[in-house]
Amino acid sequence: MAESTSHEPSTIILEDWFREGVLLAPEAAGAVRSLLGEGFGLPVLMSSHRADCPLEAQGWHHDADSVFGPELNYLQVFYYPQDTPEEMGPTEVLPRSHIAKASRDIEWTGGVSTASPAGTVFITIYPILHRRAKATGTGVRHLLKYNYWRMTPPLRDWVVEPDFDFRAANYGGHHQAWWIAHMFYWLCGDAERFRTVGGQGWPYSGSQHNQVGPSYGFPGPPRRMPPG
Numbered sequence: 350m351a352e353s354t355s356h357e358p359s360t361i362i363l364e365d366w367f368r369e370g371v372l373l374a375p376e377a378a379g380a381v382r383s384l385l386g387e388g389f390g391l392p393v394l395m396s397s398h399r400a401d402c403p404l405e406a407q408g409w410h411h412d413a414d415s416v417f418g419p420e421l422n423y424l425q426v427f428y429y430p431q432d433t434p435e436e437m438g439p440t441e442v443l444p445r446s447h448i449a450k451a452s453r454d455i456e457w458t459g460g461v462s463t464a465s466p467a468g469t470v471f472i473t474i475y476p477i478l479h480r481r482a483k484a485t486g487t488g489v490r491h492l493l494k495y496n497y498w499r500m501t502p503p504l505r506d507w508v509v510e511p512d513f514d515f516r517a518a519n520y521g522g523h524h525q526a527w528w529i530a531h532m533f534y535w536l537c538g539d540a541e542r543f544r545t546v547g548g549q550g551w552p553y554s555g556s557q558h559n560q561v562g563p564s565y566g567f568p569g570p571p572r573r574m575p576p577g
């Protein structure tokens with residue numbers, strides 16, 4: 350990282366030590382396998398976001414060509430090769446900002462910092478709202494960014510909790526739950542099954558703990574289940 354000046358040093362993907370130690374490290378690859386299915390595709394392009402600190406915060410943005418919808422065909426992944434505390438301007442993300450196309454006033458909600466130790470991989474959905482945070486420290490912050498790709502149709506073949514209840518699950522509050530549930534059904538391979546009557550009906554879950562009975566409008570669990 351110290352020697353490479355390219356903003357797209359993609360040949361690092363071809364280095365065995367990087368493939369084994371980062372791209373296919375079990376902790377990262379296991380999560381990617383759960384989200385993208387079997388035989389997921391490795392990145393072919395590497396972005397290097399080098400920041401000479403100190404620096405003011407970047408503007409909040411969705412990366413170019415963000416597509417909003419229930420499909421999850423690739424992932425946006427970040428890797429910190431060195432310790433990246435708050436003063437070195439780690440990326441900030443706004444969770445759930447991928448479910449609304451319009452930029453939001455985030456001054457009052459604030460983002461979530463990804464300050465973390467060397468070797469951290471964090472996985473997001475591509476259209477999430479994010480920025481480089483203000484950096485007050487001195488030195489160079491390195492960040493690599495890349496995508497993994499789905500190669501097979503979605504199927505619920507990740508590690509499943511045996512008593513998971515599609516009807517009672519918490520999908521979130523108003524304007525969120527229907528989107529999140531739709532994506533979850535898509536990931537289970539049965540987006541066609543998903544429907545909602547709206548209002549207080551399934552999958553709205555924000556007041557579920559105050560209900561005296563199960564939600565109305567549940568369409569049933571996904572029909573396509575993994576073999577066995």
Ligand SMILES: [Fe+2]
Nearest residue numbers: 410411412479
């Ligand atoms: Fe970005």
